[in-house]
Structures are given as C-alpha cells and as structure tokens.
Amino acid sequence: MPFDDIAAALRRAGHRVTPQRLAIIRTVLASEEHLTPGALYEKVRRMDPEIGEVTVYRTLNILSELGLVCMVHTGENAHSFVSRPPEHHDHLICSGCGKVINFTGCNIDALEKRLVSETGFTIEEHRLDLFGRCHECAAVTARG
Amino acid sequence: MPFDDIAAALRRAGHRVTPQRLAIIRTVLASEEHLTPGALYEKVRRMDPEIGEVTVYRTLNILSELGLVCMVHTGENAHSFVSRPPEHHDHLICSGCGKVINFTGCNIDALEKRLVSETGFTIEEHRLDLFGRCHECAAVTARG
DNA sequence: AGATAAATGAAAACGTTTGTCAATTATTGG
C-alpha cells in the first residue's frame, strides 16, 4: 500500500497525521522484513531521535486495526509488523538453514467455505507455514 | 495423546518424570480449552499448591518441543497450550474473543505436491491458522 | 542405599505492552 494512501486512510478514519506517524509509516514501508515494535522504534529513531517508543506502539496498533499494516504472530514473545504486501502469500520454511520461500496460490477457498458453514465464523485471513528441508539440507540429513 | 504415552515419551527423551510434571500433564489433558502458562499455573496449583509458576513454563516448553502438547499463537500477548489430539489438526481462531476451534481435513496435499516439485523441498509438517470472528464477535463488530 | 546430575522454587532480571498525565500540536472554524 502506497505511503499517501496510508496517510489518507489515517485521516479518513478520524486520526491526525503527525510527523511521528509519518516517520513510522515510512520506516515500515522501507523495510522488507517483519519488525517488532522495539526494532521499529530503533529504526525510526534514526530519522526522528525525539520520538518515543510508546508512540510506536500506539501508531502500530492504529495502523494494524485499520488494516494498513500487517501484524504477524511469529511464535516469538513479540508481535511483528510488515507493510501489507500487494497480494497474499504464504511461507515455506527450511528447518535446516532457516531459508524462507514465499509462495502464492495456497488455494484454501474450499476449506474456508466448509469451515464458514460448519462453524459460523467469518474468516478474514490465515497464515499457512510449511516446514521442511530444502534440497541442500535434505541431502545433508540423509547421511546421518 | 494418553497420559502414559506422554510420561513415557518424556522419559525416553532423557527428561525426568516428576510429580510436578505429571500434575501439569494431567491438567492439560483435563482441559478442553487452550490455556496460557499463567492460567494453567492457577489450575495446577489446586492439585499441588507448592508448585512454582516457573516450573509450569519450563515443563510446557519441554512438552511443546517434544510435540506432546500443542502451542497456539492466538495473537494475544501470551501463548496458549492444548493437549495434542491423536491426529493432525489446524486452528480456527477468533480475533475477537480468542476462542480456538480445532479442525481436521485441511487437505493441502495437492499444494504440498506442487511445492515439492517446484522447490525441491522435503515437506515435513505445516501449521495453518485461520483468523476471523466467531458468530458472537462478528455480530458485535457489525458496523460498516 | 548412595552418587550424581537434573529439576525445583523463590527472587530477581528482562523484554514487551499498557496506563497516567502534563505539555505539545494538528486540525477546525472564524
């Protein structure tokens, strides 16, 4: 999502567009990786040394609630946030070397439809992580 | 997974089988819901008032690493743990109230096959979490 | 039963997240 769209959406939702918030948005957009609030704080600080960590938390919560950034539950003790990618993707993760491959076309629509009718849930999103071994790591493990 | 199997697996992995650990396992097995370490601690305490919260954390980490219990990432600030059903299952999680529903039949074999041939990965397992709103929470949020 | 290494529990350290509140500031309307 482009910078200007995010700022506009913020204003449209009745929030003020402050320099701090713009700096946070820029930093999220500029990073390819998922960042925890703490890590993001360290990065934003270089642009605006006066910013407070609390402001980062508050802004991320707002952006996340408005769907302007993506909150990731990594299983670590802290959430991470990323800019929302143009299209949905999932992850294929090598347990050996940690390499991560993004892929599209998870194709779970039929499953979602089934669960909606079975449970009454409204399904908004999902996270699908596949764990395994890449070609190189599988070769290494085959020996012992 | 039955109580005795868990105890046996613990011992087989080189861990000791202590009364505290048995109490924790019993409590996890006796509960249908996902429990955070803190909540579990409160429950175990009623069986063994002398137990320490730290022991609950340590035991859950061990059981989780050995695949004897299931760790759930609900999006809250704390993890939850559940007894692991005998067969593979995935999770449907309500972003509103945190309720978790287990379901089977994720049926992603075709996807796995595709990724194996495309990437050369050996896929061992996966985790599929669906996020949405249960019937009650969807009603509450109905606004725009 | 005795030796030994693992496990326990209490306290404290640590990191993440939220609350409080006076001071600041983006926005609105004149």
Added chain:
DNA sequence: CCAATAATTGACAAACGTTTTCATTTATCT
C-alpha cells in the same frame, strides 16, 4: 492567519509474560 480545542506526544511507571540465577531438593542409575 489566528485562536480554540481536542487528539497526540513523551517521560515515567506500572502491569504483564517469560527467562535467568542459584541454592536446595529429588528422580534416576548403579
């Protein structure tokens, strides 16, 4: 452009969740 006002900020501290430390206890092996 300026003043009014309500949202936002930042420092501090509190509230959690989780891990570390360490002396003491204890399950396990012989």
